[in-house]
Amino acid sequence: MPALLSIDYLLIAVCTWLAIGLAGLLAPRNMHFISKVLFPLGALVGLGVGITALCFLGDRAETAVLVIGLPTLPFHLRLDNLTAVFALLLGFASVGISVYAAGYFRSGEGTAPGALCLEYHIFLASMLMVLLADDAYAFMVAWESMALSSFLLVTTDHRHEAIRRAGYLYLLIAHIGAISILLAFGVMTSGSGDYTFAGMRTQELSPFWASVAYLLALVGFGAKAGLVPVHVWLPEAHPAAPSPVSAMMSGVMLKTAIYGLLRVSFDLVGTPLWWWGVVAMAVGLVTALFGVLYSTVQSDMKRLLAYSSIENIGLLAVGIGLALVFHSYKMEALAALAMTAVLYHCLAHAGFKSLLFLCTGSVLHATNERSLGKLGGLIHRMPWVAWLALLGVIASAGLPPLSGFVSEWLLLQAFLFSPGLPHSWLNMVVPVAAAVVALVAAMAGFAMVKFYGIIFLGQMREPNLTHAHDAGPWERAGLVWLAALTLLLGVLPSTVIGLIDAATQQMLGTGLADKVREHGWAMLAPISPDRASYQPLVFLATILAALWVGRWLVHRFYHGRVRRSDPWDCGYFFQGPRGQDTADGFSQPIRRIFEPMFRMERHFPTIRDEKPYYSVKVEDHFWYWLYLPAARLVERISGLVIRVQGGRIAVYLLYSFLTLILLLLVARP
């Protein structure tokens, strides 16, 4: 018997996940069996996937052909380094999320636990299959299973009207995207009928058709990832889904779309044109700015995070665009820099965004409240969740020494090289785009301070919050795992780049690893230390030293006395929880400065109001500019179609008869 290849291990993982899911149906109402046995088993499989991918990185690609599929087109599978990086992400992120889910799901209304377990593990297995697929058919089958299983997970609490609507919107946009992807694959076969990816690689597309395929792929994968203007499902579906599902969708599923985009534009479609990168960059910048602006004004904690995910996807698109531009001019070393930033950000975002979504889950369980305006002061009741969330918040704000900063730093470094582009105006416009990236990064800090400060700090805004409890041991373990990943990705950038470099090399023919390895594991210097360098461990050490040594010195030379009293607040006497900023109050400066960017409905109280109240509702312009007109158009067209569809069977029979005669006339031999 031949030794098992890595791809075999991954296939075993897919089957095990499916088996675990089916096992859930054996005892669909036995919560203890499902949460304390099946979900931890799923986490163990995830760990196996992660470790397999980790061991594989840098090896030669492996392929496999399954006997299932179409008669002429069995499932082709392939494990290469790009797949491995994303499988690594999927495996390690799913460990934390599954362990957390073991403590999170409670029996209640909505989907039965057994069905939930099945959907969840099909979701995991189909995401791994998307990464492994090596022909268009297998890819689309896996892609659709992923969309359907996640749709079912989103609508877990399907008794609520709003959640059903959110799920419907998600399914609709997922299918618009899927059609677009299917068309992109169709164009890439260029009529040869060979639907394997290996066949697509050998096709020589004309620049026009290559561009069509690329743009279709951008729309299709963009719809899944949440690029503007097909982002609208994200802020609806994420709050609707249970928190582990939101974490999985935001942390992992969005990355499969990024994987698809990378696969098409750097592997399947051939040599890119320079303006492809500009398109991706422009869309990415708009998405990032839009996402961060809207995330700052949200008052629902999960919507805030959903918009923040849109922002991060935008940054990823900017990085992909930059890599495409460099790649099209054959500046592979610089393309590798941008590509490393993209891959790194994928990993970083999977860690910190899953962490933050899970933290909102714990808050939700403890308080039954999603609205920021009714939370506050939870650090006193939930210290574990609060301190772990702080790590996620710092990483999400893109600050050293955690993971989000490394990728942003690499991206900005890549931007600094863009004046070297041999194009007359591109080399001037692109550096200015870096200014937008800087603005986005800084505003992400604002959104994160709002998120953290309003939920965990301050006074409790509602009296029932005093009963909040900290996360249980399973939930805590899941959070600690993800926080540890965030920290490791933050302080060991050189090691991680050494690992993921195999994917960059596969796509671009060159990587950063050699240069990075020269300077040891503690220092990140992608070009040379004279040019730019970063040592996150020094950051961490200095801050910890200031904390411990500083404390010790102050206590040694002075004292450590503490007295408790009421807050001072300039001597103002009435200090109820209503005196603090609300979620809307906190973002008032943003609404005021960027007023044209929002569609706002506000009510201000007047002096004569008997019961004065203030309300603000911020909505997305795209609903009114794009979606409602589109919906109206569809309705009008259906109205016209109704005239033909009278509802009388005789008329329908006449139609069939006429069609038959027409076909006979046309198809006459």
Add this chain to the structure above:
Amino acid sequence: MSISGLLGQLFAIVLALVLAPLLTGWVNQCRAWLQSRSAPPLLQPYYMLHKLFRKDVVLAHNASSVFRTAPFVIFGCMLLACAIIPSLSTDLPFAPAADTLALVGVFGLARIFISLAAMDIGTAFGSLGGRREMLIGFLAEPALLMVIFTLAMISQSTSVATIVETLAHREVVIYPSLAFAGIAFTFVSLAENARVPVDNPATHLELTMIHEAMILEYSGRHLALIEWAASLKLYAYSCLGLALFFPWGIAAGDSILGLAGAIPLLLMKLAIGGALLALIETVNAKMRIFRAPEFLGTAFMLAVLGLLVRLLLETRV
């Protein structure tokens, strides 16, 4: 990394710790003179620090661990910034730890912590201050990054030491982009250090305050650390400005002679810079908070202009 380099690094840190309150005292003194008040003693900030360290910490009942951790983290961030920015010599063993982009990150981290600490007690002034600080922060950061981009494109590096060495030893060529970047940097520094016209360091109990509103609840050693960190931030920004735009006199090696020569020059430059800061604060009035976006928007536009000038004009020569 040599022993003398390490000693030089240690000396730079100690110098920052000692000089930072002195700089604050000097600015206060100059401002008092310009406003024809009788000036406080030059060493007043030290007296205050000593007094605050001796006093008890009075904590609000609902102060959390974030509130008690924040002063130390902020102090650590500022100390790290001072250790990275070359004041006397560019030969700093700590310098590779962070380039200019990471330096912006260090300031960002400190800002997040002080804003969170401000929101921790849950008073009206605290959250108001925290929100305004983050507002100023996200307006100032892109402008600062654009300034850094301009300088990085001139010197082909984002490392502070390399930028300083390139600029200090260049031929006498005037870069117009540097002028734009310099003005933008001044604007940003004023905003970041809570100075007039964006904030007023002398204010207290005012609805317009930003920095003071955030630290209202701090007392004792915590307040001392925050005040010291604020001084260190002013010192760090001054040294950064001097290093980027007036780098002459910063020693390249770690020879004792070079260092000895650099100290008086640094003191002189800081004295002039402090006096100019006092002058700016005296001739300007504090602006409304919603004028701050215009002010920092101007800084951003100037920085972008500097970048474009660099890309359009100077690379063609």
